[in-house]
Amino acid sequence: MSSLIDFRTPKTLPPTASYSHTAIVPASAKTIFISGQVPMDVTGALVGEGDFKRQAEKVFENIEIALADAGTTFDNVVKLGMYLTDMSNLGTLREVRDRFIQLKAPPTSTLVQVTAFFNPAILFEMDAIAVIGG
Secondary structure: OOOOOEEEOOOOOOOOOOOOOEEEOOOOOEEEEEEEEOOEOOOOOEOOOOOHHHHHHHHHHHHHHHHHHOOOOHHHEEEEEEEEOOHHHHHHHHHHHHHHOOOOOOOEEEEEEOOOOOOOOOOEEEEEEEEEOO
């Protein structure tokens, strides 16, 4: 768990499902913005066609790769933006997410249902914001 970020969930706001309401980051930190990642491998091939769980796993793996390239891990993610085509997959998404994030200090989060992605076989996309110490 990162000691760089102060994750908070005030008791005066609604309870959360493994996300924080706020993340306070010191001015000395460097910010890393990760573009929306989709369930594609290094060759551009779709992973897990028709399988939401496998697609979500691949998206989280792709974010993990991008974080490693920037010199960090999910421990320093302050914000996740998650986009899925079917809210009935929310339970599966939470199951996969909880294997990657720090549950004691989860990142802030936005979840949106969308009608489609650039490839209709894609069921999930996610972007992220992370920080590293300066």
